[in-house]
Amino acid sequence: MYILVVGGGKVGYYLTKTLVNEGYEVFLIEKNPIKVHIYRERFGAIVMQGDGAEVATLAAAGAGRADVVIAVTGDDEDNLVICQVARERFGVRRTIARVNNPKNEELFRRLGVDVTVSQTNVILSLIEQQIPERPFVHLMALRHADLAIVEIKVAEDSPVINQPIWQIPFPPEVIVTAILRRGEVIIPTGQTIVEPGDELIVVTKQQREAELRELLTHTTA
Amino acid sequence: MNIVIVGCGRVGARLAIDLVNEGHHVAIVDLKQTAFRRLPERFPGQLIIGTGIDEDVLRSAGIESADAFIAVTDNDNTNIMAAQIAQVLYRIPTVILRIYDPERAEIYRELGLHVICPTTAVATKIEDAIHQAQQAASASTTEQR
Numbered sequence: 001m002y003i004l005v006v007g008g009g010k011v012g013y014y015l016t017k018t019l020v021n022e023g024y025e026v027f028l029i030e031k032n033p034i035k036v037h038i039y040r041e042r043f044g045a046i047v048m049q050g051d052g053a054e055v056a057t058l059a060a061a062g063a064g065r066a067d068v069v070i071a072v073t074g075d076d077e078d079n080l081v082i083c084q085v086a087r088e089r090f091g092v093r094r095t096i097a098r099v100n101n102p103k104n105e106e107l108f109r110r111l112g113v114d115v116t117v118s119q120t121n122v123i124l125s126l127i128e129q130q131i132p133e134r135p136f137v138h139l140m141a142l143r144h145a146d147l148a149i150v151e152i153k154v155a156e157d158s159p160v161i162n163q164p165i166w167q168i169p170f171p172p173e174v175i176v177t178a179i180l181r182r183g184e185v186i187i188p189t190g191q192t193i194v195e196p197g198d199e200l201i202v203v204t205k206q207q208r209e210a211e212l213r214e215l216l217t218h219t220t221a
Numbered sequence: 222m223n224i225v226i227v228g229c230g231r232v233g234a235r236l237a238i239d240l241v242n243e244g245h246h247v248a249i250v251d252l253k254q255t256a257f258r259r260l261p262e263r264f265p266g267q268l269i270i271g272t273g274i275d276e277d278v279l280r281s282a283g284i285e286s287a288d289a290f291i292a293v294t295d296n297d298n299t300n301i302m303a304a305q306i307a308q309v310l311y312r313i314p315t316v317i318l319r320i321y322d323p324e325r326a327e328i329y330r331e332l333g334l335h336v337i338c339p340t341t342a343v344a345t346k347i348e349d350a351i352h353q354a355q356q357a358a359s360a361s362t363t364e365q366r
Contacts, residue, residue: 053325077274077299080305081301111309
């Protein structure tokens with residue numbers, strides 16, 4: 001797999017380092033020649049100086065055979081254009097953009113970026129996950145078909161408790177992919193019985209989230 | 222018409238002045254307060270300090286009721302993002318943007334944006350002028366023969 005990283009700030013640097021250590025073929029594009037000089041001493045010839053939003057730079061970096069382009073500069077407008085140029089000119093099938101202003105996540109997805117990563121939202125969701133009282137956590141949104149992955153803590157007195165999954169009246173376009181139970185991960189079948197305290201990892205169409213939340217976190221009382 | 226202009230450089234300021242004189246309502250956005258010095262004193266348009274790629278800033282410029290949106294900052298990518306916010310999110314009927322880089326200009330034209338590329342526009346004008354001069358010169362040499 002060939003991964004092209006654009007933007008050699010802290011995120012781009014550590015991302016490149018990690019991906020190289022994991023054995024991926026990685027190439028890093030950075031604007032600042034001083035940084036490029038330093039990174040070349042550490043990574044060798046896989047670092048190139050240039051503007052990743054320019055067609056010529058992406059071509060020289062071999063964007064045509066890249067499986068993934070990851071745009072992690074500090075400027076949202078640059079990350080958007082890098083992903084769009086990679087997709088439109090080089091047919092890159094998977095583009096990932098760092099989003100500095102969390103409000104841009106939705107816009108970027110509508111404009112064809114496959115995955116967006118907002119540090120603000122990541123930290124927010126980490127905080128949410130640390131708060132045990134929070135029964136419904138949005139883990140990730142996927143662009144295709146408005147899918148989302150959510151984590152739901154089933155209410156102790158929910159009507160779905162002690163029922164096998166096939167009998168629970170889930171809304172359509174929703175699938176339970178994993179159950180977290182006392183530190184274990186269970187991949188459920190229709191026969192798996194939901195127990196008190198279970199956390200369900202559910203893939204859902206985004207428009208079904210409200211029904212799902214209502215079904216699992218609403219108490220009988 | 223209600224017109225929002227992003228970027229108060231030479232082009233943005235010139236457009237703002239002309240369009241106000243034609244009777245349009247103009248709101249102009251720039252990151253720097255000093256950019257508005259290009260506008261005359263008591264300029265009747267609305268001035269907003271902020272970045273044209275922030276929806277909150279664009280809303281305070283009245284993007285929701287805009288008939289036309291013009292992105293002419295000196296940064297191609299800012300113009301591209303601002304224009305796509307206007308076209309895709311707010312469905313402004315007329316969206317025009319400047320892109321200096323001819324290759325990016327071509328890509329976003331293909332994606333349905335109304336792009337003006339000063340680089341190719343100016344180069345073409347100069348080439349035309351050269352061609353005309355060439356023709357005039359060869360015509361006069363033919364005459365002399």
